[in-house]
Amino acid sequence: MRAGGTARAAVLALAAVLAIPPVAGPAAAEPGGGTPTRQQVRDARDAADAAERDVAAVQAELAAANARLQESAAAAARAAEEWNGARYRARQTRQAARAAAQRVTIAGTDVDEQQAAYADALVTSYQLAPSLTAMSSIVQADGITTVVEQATTxxxxxxxxxxxxxxxxxxxxLAQVASDQADEAEADASAAQVEAREARDAAAAAADSAAAQAQQVARRKDGLIAELAALQDxxxxxxxxxxxxxEEQAAQEAAAAAEAAAQQAADEQAAEEEAEDSQEPATQPSAPSTPTTPTTPTTPSTPSQPSAPPPPPAPSGGASAAVSFAKxxxxxxxxxxxxxPDAWDCSGLTMGAWGAGGTSLPHYSVAQYEQSSPISAGSLQAGDLVFWGSSSSPSSIYHVxxxxxxxxxxxxxxxGRPxxxxSMYYWTTPNFYARP
Incomplete structure (x- = not known):
């Protein structure tokens, strides 16, 4: 019998127990008397409890399936951003190789010019050699003055x-150094191209894996939903x-809890900073007061303290353009x-948005963070960037x-998601924030 049938049978048995008045004495325990025994009642209750546990188990498996889907998607996102990073580095190394090649050309031209000048100097020296040798200067000189002049020449x-x-x-x-640097830059560029191709293949494999995982999860969820429907009749x-x-309610509750935790952490940090500021001792001693003439107390002056670097300015008009573009x-x-223009990945979208706002950002989330000003979560304003990383190092950023x-x-x-x-707490709490 299916679990759903077991649950319904248990409910009917319990209903029968409740509908029939208890019979006193041994009759209650007589077999075949029409009244369920205590064991039958316990069995019915156990069956009902088992059905409830089955529903919970199915819902737990659904949650696990969703978690697998999220993890495969995160792995695909990390692989995609690693590919963006490899492409970014490949472009940088290619630019460095082109710059090195230009330096080689310039150095080669300088060598040619210096070589020509040296050759001219050799020819001139050769032409002047008969008249400028030391012996010739003495033999042909009209006097000591001529000797000195020819020796000086x-x-x-x-x-x-x-x-x-x-x-x-x-x-x-210098030309040789430039040539060596160009060779090294070209080797770096070639290695970066190989890295980019490997990262592209890894991203494609991760995307395919995520898609396959999504299909498996979807099929499993269909089966679980059907099982859940049978259990719940x-x-x-x-x-x-x-x-x-x-699931939507759970996501909202998790987002609210994460937001509350982040706000509490920000409030605690602000309170600690305020307490530290209020406990700064004054270094200037106050002047002793005279006992005869009371004076109006004055607030002692506090010494100047090295201030923390000011936060970056709030986003300008470019931020509103970036937000409008993203919307x-x-x-x-x-x-x-x-x-x-019709499809995006995470850093491609933020690059396009801030490009519309007049600020150029690279197509790589780590580089976007590095080229922006870090801020705290409490300083966020419209147009700022929010990042997710797998560790406390910005190099681990994989989503923006x-x-x-x-x-x-x-x-x-x-x-699979457009x-x-x-909410920025839709998934896990972001751990980096920056302002372009």
Whole structure:
């Protein structure tokens, strides 16, 4: 018999017990007398309890299925952002390789110029050699003055020749250094390209895995919903609606709890900072008061303390443009590596939004954080960026969203979910915040 039938039988048995008045004496225990025995009542109650436990078990398995779906989506998001990071590094190394190649060209031109100058100096020295040798200067000189003049000219020519040679050698050395740097930069660029291809393949595999996991979870959830409908003696459609409502309620409660915890932590930090400020001792002693003439007490002056760096200015008009842009993308699909115009990943959306606001950001969540000003959760204003990382290091960031105020964000969550507006505590509490 199905669990649902067992539960209904248990309920009917209990109803029979409640409907028939108790019979005194041994008759209550007589078999076949029409009255359930105490054991039968216990069995009925146990069956009802088992049915309730079965419903709870199915709901727990549904929650576990949703958790698996979330974890596979998070793994896909991490892989996608690692690919974005690899592409970002590949672009940087390619730019460095181009710059190094330009330096090689410039250094080569300088070598050619120095070589030509040195060659000219050699020719000139050769042409002047017969008349500038020491013996020739003495033999052909009209007097000591001529000897001195010709010796001076000879030394100047030798010095010029040495200078040309030194210039040529220096240029050649710089050219060799530039060439070595260019080779190294080209090797780095090639390695970065390989890394990007590997990261792309890993992102594709993670996305495929997440999609397959989503299909498995969807099939399993369909079976669990059907089982739940049988246990609750209701239709599958109603069971789906009930389960969706329960999951939505649980998500809202979790988001509210996370928000309250974050607010409490912010309040405690602010209270600690205020207490530290109020306990700063004054270094200037107050002047002793005279016993004869009371004076009006004055507030002692506090010494100047090194102030903490001021928070970055609030988002300008560019923030409103960024928010408007993000709102216009609501409902558009997620696709890893996409930056519009009709599909987005998380950092592609925030890059596009702030691009509309006049600020250029890279297509990589870690670099977006690095190129922005870190702020606290309590300082968030519309247009700021909210980040999720797997550790306390910014290098672990793998997801980013645009804060729009009121605890709400707009982001491209994952494959299977379009650009959406929801609580920034919809999943787990973010751990990094920044202002472009």
């Amino acid at each position: 000879m030394r100047a020519a030798e010095s010029a020749l040495d200078s040309r040679y030194d210039g040529f050698r220096a240029a050649a050395t 209701t239709s599958i459609e109603l069971a789906e609606q009930r389960q969706a409502a329960l 216009a993308q609501l409902g558009e699909p997620y696709r890893w590596g996409a930056a519009g 969203a645009l804060y729009i105020g009121g605890g709400q964000i707009i982001h491209a969550p994952r494959t 650009v959406v507006q929801e």
